[in-house]
Amino acid sequence: MTNLIDIKGVRHAYQTDSGPLPVLDGLEIAVPEGGFVAVVGPSGCGKSTLTRLIAGLMKPDEGEVWLHGERVKGPRSTVGMAFQNPVLLEWRTILKNVLLPLEIVPSKLSKKQAEERARFLLSLVGLEGFEDKRPSELSGGMRQRASLCRALIHQPDVLILDEPFGALDAFTREDLWQTMHRVKEREPFTGVLITHDLRESIFLADQVVVLSGRPARTQYVLDIPSSGPRTLDDLYTPAAAEQLNILRHQIQIAQGRASAGETAT
Amino acid sequence: MNKHLRAIAVPLIAIAILLAFWEWLVWFNGWPKFKMAAPSDLIPAYQRHWNLFISMGWQTLWRTVLGLLLAVLFGTVLGMIMGFSRTMRDALYPILVGFNAIPKATVVPIVALMFVGQHDFNTVLLAFMISFFPIAVSVSIGLSTLEPEYRDILRSLGASQATIFWKIALPKTLPEFFGALKVAVTLAFIGTNLMEIVSPHGRGLGALFDSGRTNSDFPLMFAVLLALAFLGIVLYYIVVALEKIFAGWAERAPG
Numbered sequence: 054m055t056n057l058i059d060i061k062g063v064r065h066a067y068q069t070d071s072g073p074l075p076v077l078d079g080l081e082i083a084v085p086e087g088g089f090v091a092v093v094g095p096s097g098c099g100k101s102t103l104t105r106l107i108a109g110l111m112k113p114d115e116g117e118v119w120l121h122g123e124r125v126k127g128p129r130s131t132v133g134m135a136f137q138n139p140v141l142l143e144w145r146t147i148l149k150n151v152l153l154p155l156e157i158v159p160s161k162l163s164k165k166q167a168e169e170r171a172r173f174l175l176s177l178v179g180l181e182g183f184e185d186k187r188p189s190e191l192s193g194g195m196r197q198r199a200s201l202c203r204a205l206i207h208q209p210d211v212l213i214l215d216e217p218f219g220a221l222d223a224f225t226r227e228d229l230w231q232t233m234h235r236v237k238e239r240e241p242f243t244g245v246l247i248t249h250d251l252r253e254s255i256f257l258a259d260q261v262v263v264l265s266g267r268p269a270r271t272q273y274v275l276d277i278p279s280s281g282p283r284t285l286d287d288l289y290t291p292a293a294a295e296q297l298n299i300l301r302h303q304i305q306i307a308q309g310r311a312s313a314g315e316t317a318t
Numbered sequence: 319m320n321k322h323l324r325a326i327a328v329p330l331i332a333i334a335i336l337l338a339f340w341e342w343l344v345w346f347n348g349w350p351k352f353k354m355a356a357p358s359d360l361i362p363a364y365q366r367h368w369n370l371f372i373s374m375g376w377q378t379l380w381r382t383v384l385g386l387l388l389a390v391l392f393g394t395v396l397g398m399i400m401g402f403s404r405t406m407r408d409a410l411y412p413i414l415v416g417f418n419a420i421p422k423a424t425v426v427p428i429v430a431l432m433f434v435g436q437h438d439f440n441t442v443l444l445a446f447m448i449s450f451f452p453i454a455v456s457v458s459i460g461l462s463t464l465e466p467e468y469r470d471i472l473r474s475l476g477a478s479q480a481t482i483f484w485k486i487a488l489p490k491t492l493p494e495f496f497g498a499l500k501v502a503v504t505l506a507f508i509g510t511n512l513m514e515i516v517s518p519h520g521r522g523l524g525a526l527f528d529s530g531r532t533n534s535d536f537p538l539m540f541a542v543l544l545a546l547a548f549l550g551i552v553l554y555y556i557v558v559a560l561e562k563i564f565a566g567w568a569e570r571a572p573g
Contacts, residue, residue, distance in 0.1 A: 109474070110473060134474050138467050140465065142486065143490075144565075
């Protein structure tokens with residue numbers, strides 16, 4: 054079976070004044086269709102570069118990025134993106150913000166169908182009744198929900214989430230995690246989530262990839278087995294504690310604060 | 319009180335208080351007219367020269383507005399060039415700053431000599447020259463400080479640069495643009511009047527001011543200043559109204 058996302062031996066360096074700065078070095082990530090992979094790693098290890106590569110916003114120096122059995126050479130409309138900054142357009146209503154991608158991507162939906170879909174997505178994330186509000190009238194968590202709807206409106210194959218919940222308070226964040234599960238159930242997608250939050254990674258993803266420090270390579274892959282829908286309570290089970298422990302240890306290795314030989318404590 | 323009534327009444331009352339204070343100041347100090355004319359002295363000046371005020375005011379107004387429109391066009395294009403290209407920004411900024419630092423009063427005789435007798439053209443040119451700078455700077459800053467995520471949202475869907483400009487960069491720059499336009503409005507009046515006052519056989523309120531000076535008609539001079547202030551206020555509020563229409567979203571609800 055071919056994977057929906059295949060990242061093979063990707064190397065990339067940024068050109069800076071003091072010479073090339075390698076950020077990615079031999080990155081390997083594979084996500085099957087419908088899979089949800091979380092990417093964690095030390096700060097500045099090139100996680101955001103990874104999202105830009107998958108989105109086709111830049112090309113790697115070496116290696117290949119494949120989506121749907123096609124090599125990524127430029128931006129493609131089958132990708133949806135959401136960032137830490139919700140980047141909603143202040144001069145548009147929430148509904149018009151969500152509809153923005155359909156003004157770029159050719160769509161089979163009529164104007165009325167598109168609007169119905171936008172309303173459906175907004176109700177799915179709990180923003181019913183806010184369609185005609187401006188972004189400035191919404192809280193941070195609500196804006197992020199709207200941004201999520203915008204990323205999904207054109208039914209992308211791949212959803213790229215670059216620390217979308219990073220700037221939210223802990224309660225709002227947990228709320229949004231649950232929203233994500235609800236959304237994925239109704240609107241299946243293949244997801245890549247960049248995050249700093251290990252609990253978030255094991256709650257949302259079915260595979261967690263730990264990147265090494267810069268230049269980043271795939272250091273460790275942890276599968277998160279799942280039986281049925283997850284609840285927040287699952288985060289407080291011995292299994293979850295064990296997973297978190299492994300990941301924390303791997304991050305320490307990535308930061309150079311522990312050696313691979315040591316056992317996790 | 320009614321909200322609209324209040325919006326008009328408060329500034330009008332403030333103006334009335336200011337005029338009353340001015341009147342009192344002149345009366346209290348016993349200043350002669352050649353030192354400072356009181357508001358009550360201006361009424362006869364307006365009555366005597368009413369036709370002149372209308373025709374000269376119109377001259378000043380249309381030349382200022384035309385200069386301003388040219389400044390908006392040129393300033394926006396220049397701002398776009400500098401906003402999108404770092405090289406152009408590095409190349410043009412020092413030149414622009416240098417140009418802007420030249421006192422425009424010194425440019426007046428040069429322009430007047432360069433285009434002798436073309437009074438309308440010269441006046442519009444000066445209004446334009448003095449007012450395009452803030453517009454160019456604000457547009458270029460607005461465009462160059464656009465967060466990369468805004469671009470990425472559309473670019474990742476395959477949108478062209480032009481689409482990104484129309485859908486995101488341009489509307490996002492509008493609040494800064496209107497801020498600069500408010501500054502440019504008052505600057506443009508300065509440009510127009512400099513030319514009208516300095517160039518011989520000029521027209522417009524500046525020329526009327528000059529004739530008041532040569533005839534030692536001091537109330538007329540003050541009357542012209544007041545008329546200029548009036549035109550400035552009108553034009554400024556037209557810009558404010560346009561801003562409400564096109565960039566009203568940038569205004570936060572109070573509280």
